[in-house]
Amino acid sequence: MTLPPLATLRAFEAAARHLSFKHAAAELAVTPTAISHQIRLLEETLGVKLFDRKPRHVTLTDAGQEIFPVLRDGFSEFSRVIDRIKTRKSQRSLTISVLASFAAKWLLPRLPRFQLAHPDIHLHLHTSSEVVDLGRNVADAAIRYGAGPYPGLITQRLFAENFVPMASPALAIKTPDDLRQAPLLHLEWLYPDAMTPTWARWFRAAGIKDIDLVAGIAFSDDTHAIQAAIAGQGVVLASLEMTRHERQNGLLRPLLGPQIAGHVYHFLHTGRGPHQNEVLAFGTWLSGEIAKDAGCSALSLGVEP
Numbered sequence: 001m002t003l004p005p006l007a008t009l010r011a012f013e014a015a016a017r018h019l020s021f022k023h024a025a026a027e028l029a030v031t032p033t034a035i036s037h038q039i040r041l042l043e044e045t046l047g048v049k050l051f052d053r054k055p056r057h058v059t060l061t062d063a064g065q066e067i068f069p070v071l072r073d074g075f076s077e078f079s080r081v082i083d084r085i086k087t088r089k090s091q092r093s094l095t096i097s098v099l100a101s102f103a104a105k106w107l108l109p110r111l112p113r114f115q116l117a118h119p120d121i122h123l124h125l126h127t128s129s130e131v132v133d134l135g136r137n138v139a140d141a142a143i144r145y146g147a148g149p150y151p152g153l154i155t156q157r158l159f160a161e162n163f164v165p166m167a168s169p170a171l172a173i174k175t176p177d178d179l180r181q182a183p184l185l186h187l188e189w190l191y192p193d194a195m196t197p198t199w200a201r202w203f204r205a206a207g208i209k210d211i212d213l214v215a216g217i218a219f220s221d222d223t224h225a226i227q228a229a230i231a232g233q234g235v236v237l238a239s240l241e242m243t244r245h246e247r248q249n250g251l252l253r254p255l256l257g258p259q260i261a262g263h264v265y266h267f268l269h270t271g272r273g274p275h276q277n278e279v280l281a282f283g284t285w286l287s288g289e290i291a292k293d294a295g296c297s298a299l300s301l302g303v304e305p
Contacts, residue, residue, distance in 0.1 A: 004045045011038035012050060013075055016060055016068040094278040095124045097132040097139035101222050102265070105242040107143075114285050121278050129190055134270050141269035141279045145262075147195065153268045156283050159290055161239045161262035163197035165255040166247075168232040173255050176208050183234035184216035185225045197237050197262050206257040226252070244293070 003009075014024035015035055025032040043050050050064035060068060098107060103125055114123070132138045134153065148155070167173050173182055189196050199213050216234055219225040226243060229236035230251045238252070239262065246252040267286055269279045 004042050008038045008042035008045065009071055010075070011035050012042050012064075013068070013071040015039060015051070015058070016064060017072060019058060019060075021058065092118075092120050092275070092278050093122045093124065094141075094275055094282060095126055095139045096282065097126045097128065097134075097142035099129060099143070099145065100127040101242070102143060102145070103127050104223050105226070105245075109245065110289050113289070114282070117285060118278075118281055121281065123282075134268065137273070140273055140275045141267060141282065143265060143267055145265050146191070147193070147263055148266065150266065150268050152270070154271045156267040156286070158265040158267055158286060159241060159293075160264045161197075161241055162259040163202070163237050163239055163262055164259050165202065165235050165257060166238045166243060166252040167229055167235045167255060169250065169253050170232050171235070173235065176206075176256070179208070179235065179255065180211060184211075184213070185228055185234040185236040186216055186218040187222050187225050187237070188218050188220045195261065195263050197239075197260055199237055202237055202257070202260050205260055208257070241293075 011024065011028065011030075011034075014027050015021050018024050018027070021032045021035045021039075025035045028035070039050060046063070048063040049061050050067070051058045052061055107125070111123070115121075126132065126139045131144070132142055134140075134142060143158070144150070145161070165179065167182065171178075171182060173179055184199055186199065187197075192198075199211075203209070203211050203213070217225075217228065219228070222238070222242070225236045226238055226246065228234060229238070230246060235255065236252075240247075240254070240259070243252055247254065267283050269276075269283075273279075
C-alpha cells in the first residue's frame with residue numbers, strides 16, 4: 001500500500017488539531033498557503049474532502065474526523081519514541097565486570113560517591129566469578145584478582161590483599177589455645193595457587209601445630225563466610241580490605257598472629273571501545289577511593305598518610 005506524502009499528513013494533523021490553517025502554519029514554521037496546498041494534495045490523493053472551508057474557520061468532514069485521531073496518536077507515539085532514542089543515545093554508559101564478593105564488600109558501599117561525581121554515567125555491574133573476555137564487548141572494563149599478567153590489556157594496580165584470622169568479639173579468642181578450640185570457617189577458592197590464603201598456610205606462618213584443618217564449615221562465597229563469623233559460628237581467614245566496615249563497627253576482631261599476603265586487585269581495560277572516557281573516569285575514581293582508604297588507615301595508626 002502506498003501512503004500519502006508525510007508532509008501532507010503532518011500538515012493535516014496540525015490543522016485538524018488547531019482547526020486553523022494559520023495556527024498549523026505557525027507551528028510548522030510555514031505559510032498558511034503552504035498548509036492549504038498540502039491539505040489539497042492530501043485530499044486529491046485520498047479522493048475525499050477533509051475540511052469544510054468557511055469564511056472565518058474550518059471544520060472537519062466525516063472523513064477528516066475518521067483519519068484525525070489515527071494521525072494524532074501516530075505522530076504523538078512517533079515523537080515519544082524518537083525522544084526516548086535520542087535520550088538513550090546521549091546517555092553515557094559503562095559496564096564493569098567484577099567478582100560478586102568484591103562488589104558486595106568493597107565497591108557497592110562506595111558507588112554513591114561515583115554516582116555523585118558522575119551523575120551522567122549509567123553504570124552496570126556484570127558480576128561473575130568467570131573471567132570475561134573484554135575483547136568481545138561483554139564489558140568495558142574489569143576488576144580482577146590474581147597474579148596476572150594480563151596480556152593485551154591496560155592494567156591499573158589497585159591494592160594487594162592481606163589476610164588475618166577474624167572472629168566475633170563474642171568468641172573471646174585471645175590465645176593459640178583458644179584458637180585451637182574454635183571452629184574454622186573455610187573458603188573454597190575457584191583457582192587455588194601458592195598465594196591462596198588457606199588455614200594450612202596461615203598456621204605454618206604462625207608456627208601453630210596440632211590443628212584439625214579439615215573440621216568446620218566450607219563456603220564457596222567469602223561474603224557468606226564473613227557473615228558466619230559475625231554470627232559467632234567460627235573463625236574466618238579474611239581480607240583486611242574486604243572487612244573494613246565490619247572491623248570499624250566492632251562486628252569482627254582481628255586475632256593473634258601474622259598476616260599472610262594474597263594477590264592483587266587490578267582494573268583492566270582494552271584501551272579501545274566507545275566508552276573510553278567513562279572507563280578512564282572510573283579508573284581515576286578508583287584511585288581516589290584507594291588513596292582515601294590509605295589515608296584513613298595511616299591516620300588510624302597515628303602516622304602521616
